[in-house]
Amino acid sequence: MKFERYGIGIVKGMALTFKHLFRAPITVQYPDEKLNISRRTRGNELVWFPEKCTGCGTCTKACLQGNIILVTHRGEENKFIVDKFELDSGRCIFCGLCVESCPYDALAMGLDYECARFRREDLVLNKEKLSVSHDHRPSAYYRPQFADELPKQSLLLYNKKDGGQKLKFLPLSKRKRGPGA
Amino acid sequence: MTLLDQFQLILKTAGWPDWAVYLTPALVGILLIILVVLTVVIVFIWWERRLISRFQIRLGPNRCGPEGILQPIATAIKILLKEDIVPEKADKLIHFIAPITVFVPILLIFAVMPVGENAIFVDLNVGIIYVIAISSISVIGIFMAAWASGNKYSYISGIRSIAQMVSYEIPVVLSIVGIALVTGSFSMLKIVEAQSIPFILLQPLGFLIFFLGSLAEMNRSPFDLLEADSEIVAGYHIEYSGMKFAMFYLGEYGVALAYAGIITTLFLCGWKGPLLPPIIWFLVKVMMVFSVIVWIRSTLPRFRVDQLMSFAWKAMLPMAVINLIIIAIEVLVIPASLQWVMLILNFGFAAVLILLWSKLFTLGGGRVEV
Amino acid sequence: MPIKTEQFYLNVGPQHPSTHGVFRLRLSLDGEVVTDVEPIIGYLHRGIEKLAESRTYTQIIPLTDRLDYLASMTDNVAYCLAVEKLAGINIPERAEYIRVIFSELMRISSHMMAVGFYLNDCGAFFTPVLYMWREREKIIDLFDMVCGQRLLYNYMRVGGVSQDIPDEFIPAAKKFVAEMPQYIGEYNQLIKQNEIFLARSKGVGILPKETAINIGASGPVLRASGVKWDIRKMDPYSIYDRFDFEVPTGDAGDCYDRYWVRMQEMTQSLRIIEQAMNQMPVKGPVCSDVPQFFRPPPGETYGYIEAPKGNLGFYIVSDGSIAPYRLHIYPPTLINITALKDMMIGWKIADLIIIFGSMDVVLGEIDR
Numbered sequence: 001m002k003f004e005r006y007g008i009g010i011v012k013g014m015a016l017t018f019k020h021l022f023r024a025p026i027t028v029q030y031p032d033e034k035l036n037i038s039r040r041t042r043g044n045e046l047v048w049f050p051e052k053c054t055g056c057g058t059c060t061k062a063c064l065q066g067n068i069i070l071v072t073h074r075g076e077e078n079k080f081i082v083d084k085f086e087l088d089s090g091r092c093i094f095c096g097l098c099v100e101s102c103p104y105d106a107l108a109m110g111l112d113y114e115c116a117r118f119r120r121e122d123l124v125l126n127k128e129k130l131s132v133s134h135d136h137r138p139s140a141y142y143r144p145q146f147a148d149e150l151p152k153q154s155l156l157l158y159n160k161k162d163g164g165q166k167l168k169f170l171p172l173s174k175r176k177r178g179p180g181a
Numbered sequence: 182m183t184l185l186d187q188f189q190l191i192l193k194t195a196g197w198p199d200w201a202v203y204l205t206p207a208l209v210g211i212l213l214i215i216l217v218v219l220t221v222v223i224v225f226i227w228w229e230r231r232l233i234s235r236f237q238i239r240l241g242p243n244r245c246g247p248e249g250i251l252q253p254i255a256t257a258i259k260i261l262l263k264e265d266i267v268p269e270k271a272d273k274l275i276h277f278i279a280p281i282t283v284f285v286p287i288l289l290i291f292a293v294m295p296v297g298e299n300a301i302f303v304d305l306n307v308g309i310i311y312v313i314a315i316s317s318i319s320v321i322g323i324f325m326a327a328w329a330s331g332n333k334y335s336y337i338s339g340i341r342s343i344a345q346m347v348s349y350e351i352p353v354v355l356s357i358v359g360i361a362l363v364t365g366s367f368s369m370l371k372i373v374e375a376q377s378i379p380f381i382l383l384q385p386l387g388f389l390i391f392f393l394g395s396l397a398e399m400n401r402s403p404f405d406l407l408e409a410d411s412e413i414v415a416g417y418h419i420e421y422s423g424m425k426f427a428m429f430y431l432g433e434y435g436v437a438l439a440y441a442g443i444i445t446t447l448f449l450c451g452w453k454g455p456l457l458p459p460i461i462w463f464l465v466k467v468m469m470v471f472s473v474i475v476w477i478r479s480t481l482p483r484f485r486v487d488q489l490m491s492f493a494w495k496a497m498l499p500m501a502v503i504n505l506i507i508i509a510i511e512v513l514v515i516p517a518s519l520q521w522v523m524l525i526l527n528f529g530f531a532a533v534l535i536l537l538w539s540k541l542f543t544l545g546g547g548r549v550e551v
Numbered sequence: 552m553p554i555k556t557e558q559f560y561l562n563v564g565p566q567h568p569s570t571h572g573v574f575r576l577r578l579s580l581d582g583e584v585v586t587d588v589e590p591i592i593g594y595l596h597r598g599i600e601k602l603a604e605s606r607t608y609t610q611i612i613p614l615t616d617r618l619d620y621l622a623s624m625t626d627n628v629a630y631c632l633a634v635e636k637l638a639g640i641n642i643p644e645r646a647e648y649i650r651v652i653f654s655e656l657m658r659i660s661s662h663m664m665a666v667g668f669y670l671n672d673c674g675a676f677f678t679p680v681l682y683m684w685r686e687r688e689k690i691i692d693l694f695d696m697v698c699g700q701r702l703l704y705n706y707m708r709v710g711g712v713s714q715d716i717p718d719e720f721i722p723a724a725k726k727f728v729a730e731m732p733q734y735i736g737e738y739n740q741l742i743k744q745n746e747i748f749l750a751r752s753k754g755v756g757i758l759p760k761e762t763a764i765n766i767g768a769s770g771p772v773l774r775a776s777g778v779k780w781d782i783r784k785m786d787p788y789s790i791y792d793r794f795d796f797e798v799p800t801g802d803a804g805d806c807y808d809r810y811w812v813r814m815q816e817m818t819q820s821l822r823i824i825e826q827a828m829n830q831m832p833v834k835g836p837v838c839s840d841v842p843q844f845f846r847p848p849p850g851e852t853y854g855y856i857e858a859p860k861g862n863l864g865f866y867i868v869s870d871g872s873i874a875p876y877r878l879h880i881y882p883p884t885l886i887n888i889t890a891l892k893d894m895m896i897g898w899k900i901a902d903l904i905i906i907f908g909s910m911d912v913v914l915g916e917i918d919r
Contacts, residue, residue, distance in 0.1 A: 007539070010480075010481060013480050014476060014477070014480050017236050017479060017480045018236075018476065020237070020238055021235050021236060023238055024238075025234070025235070025238050025239050025240045026239065029240075
């Protein structure tokens with residue numbers, strides 16, 4: 001006798017929902033707890049290495065939208081010296097094609113994802129803001145040499161002791177998540 | 182002697198003039214109902230949001246105040262600060278009166294809800310019939326809101342609402358008559374007193390019919406096609422904003438509180454319980470019933486309007502009538518001291534009837550030739 | 552004397568909670584019964600085909616991401632396949648296996664999203680959506696690990712894939728594949744026998760077999776009507792002939808069958824992923840050497856794959872320069888919704904939303 005039509009389906013569904021009351025919620029309380037993002041993240045800015053850059057302009061040709069502006073002049077030993085290297089990060093779609101096309105490894109993607117500004121002009125980044133520095137680190141997208149200095153990504157698949165994000169039942173949360181935090 | 186009568190007696194012996202003796206308890210009662218209902222409705226809104234979030238493996242609101250208890254107040258302030266827009270083609274007077282017509286009858290239901298021994302405002306001897314009569318006035322309010330908005334989506338919702346709420350009144354009333362037969366009176370106080378075995382065990386089929394019928398009266402899932410978010414984008418309160426929308430919103434939770442209170446009184450022994458004071462037991466039971474209502478909302482999809490109507494007329498109504506006949510026969514045959522016999526018989530009949538109806542019941546409707 | 556009635560026009564407008572995207576339907580109703588349906592599209596047109604005429608072949612790949620934005624890996628695969636056919640480029644073995652693994656993971660994610668929002672349209676107040684998104688979050692974390700983005704990946708290149716997968720990907724993917732059948736079992740427990748859901752979707756919106764073949768439908772919509780047609784089996788592209796999987800079909804062609812075909816396809820995709828991970832070569836190049844501005848020989852080609860929504864095809868005409876002369880996209884969803892008029896007339900408004908939800912429409916693909 002198939003019990004399909006006697007209301008059993010509804011009862012089974014409600015039993016499953018009830019079981020979920022006892023599972024840990026998977027919400028991350030954002031400003032207090034931040035997850036570790038992927039090592040290869042295509043973050044919100046570019047990171048430029050001035051000593052490696054030769055001003056060849058391959059990145060400007062690779063960009064789909066023509067976002068990168070490069071102005072150079074010839075210096076000693078017939079090398080290019082970069083006067084202006086500007087990126088409009090408001091129009092950028094963060095595809096990473098410029099990073100892939102650079103033949104001298106002078107460009108990498110950034111790590112930041114909280115880049116809201118109040119005015120649109122502030123999103124245009126000039127070469128000082130794009131240069132690599134202590135607070136402006138590169139991500140490992142297409143540049144595996146930077147992978148070791150970044151923390152491992154926290155995945156929902158793993159339990160917290162394996163370095164993941166799956167939570168235990170928590171009251172009002174002020175706990176940090178992720179390994180190394 | 183209800184509490185109100187005792188209060189009047191105290192005032193009379195204190196020497197107040199007659200009109201003050203009559204008026205003061207009434208005013209105090211009205212104020213008390215409004216304040217208590219609004220407070221409990223705010224707690225209900227918070228509880229529903231947290232509970233649904235836990236069913237959906239996420240946290241609910243937990244930022245405003247400790248554990249988010251001030252979140253409904255923040256919602257209320259936000260709604261009050263919104264501009265009150267009346268559409269151009271709307272019928273202005275009816276658009277204005279509709280929220281009041283929906284909200285006020287819900288407050289009137291609380292006059293006959295017993296929260297403790299003799300703690301009731303008015304002990305009407307037609308208690309439960311009064312509740313059914315008053316709650317039908319909200320239907321007119323919903324239809325007024327739907328028609329007077331001048332919007333096609335709310336018009337569809339209004340047409341559906343009349344059909345739904347009228348058809349679900351009848352099984353609800355019939356299951357109440359079943360209880361009244363066992364008790365011997367319609368008065369709410371006497372129904373609570375007569376429950377030595379809670380009526381949920383004594384009349385399981387009656388409880389099921391009443392519960393599903395009151396879900397339909399409250400416009401809650403799975404019968405919430407009046408305000409089906411995915412189809413008609415908020416239904417009858419599309420064109421309302423500001424305080425009028427707040428009345429609809431509070432009215433929805435107010436009627437949930439009212440019906441939860443009625444289910445507790447009729448089926449779960451009201452305020453009776455071993456250790457704690459009666460009002461605590463009443464609130465605990467009301468919260469339990471409300472949690473079951475929220476649990477159903479978070480799990481089940483909703484019905485289509487013709488499936489809803491055929492469920493009411495072809496499944497619930499015959500079962501309610503047969504339930505009534507069975508209980509009438511049992512009340513005649515079985516003496517009052519052997520109520521547990523009724524329990525066993527009723528469970529048996531309920532199981533047989535549900536199995537039988539599942540086999541025979543077909544949902545009509547389908548593709549219509551155009 | 553008969554009561555005077557009139558037809559009633561309702562505009563399920565571009566802004567609506569349930570038309571997945573900006574899609575407009577003009578209905579004429581008789582009470583609650585729908586008598587005529589006119590879909591109006593074009594609100595999301597961005598001119599991808601025209602933009603592609605002035606970009607190089609590698610620069611078009613981020614543009615194709617944005618077609619079916621919920622399943623962008625398979626869009627990239629289709630485009631790269633078309634260009635490789637045109638230019639006669641061979642792909643290394645490891646790249647083929649990586650492409651298969653990611654396409655199937657993408658298929659699972661896209662079907663979960665489709666089924667979840669179909670249930671949301673039925674009225675289940677977001678609970679099935681959130682359960683399915685928990686699993687989709689796991690898949691997206693895996694994609695994030697490999698290519699750095701969560702929604703629009705830009706991962707496939709002409710000649711292979713862009714970067715090799717990191718070491719922690721394979722253990723994580725194996726754990727996901729091992730855990731997933733339990734969760735699919737939970738979804739079935741929640742929904743499959745639910746009487747209300749059965750009443751809403753069994754027998755609703757039937758697409759008969761002949762109509763489905765005549766209009767050129769494809770994907771789960773076609774398979775639910777009883778036609779056993781899956782390009783991965785009929786006309787295998789890439790290395791799909793090395794895997795052992797089944798093609799689920801339905802019999803009645805109603806909304807319930809479309810839902811059930813998608814759930815079964817998720818199980819079959821898990822089988823393919825497991826076999827691919829076992830057969831994959833451990834080391835190897837992942838991309839053939841293709842120059843930045845490469846010029847394929849002049850000619851035309853049509854490359855097509857089995858995307859989660861159906862038969863996605865790219866028609867490319869090249870005149871020997873660095874950008875295509877013409878790129879035309881054949882979206883499966885646009886062809887599927889030409890059947891809407893037959894399927895919707897005679898049902899009620901509530902059924903309309905359900906039928907539309909079961910067709911799994913993404914407006915980015917229709918309007919390009």
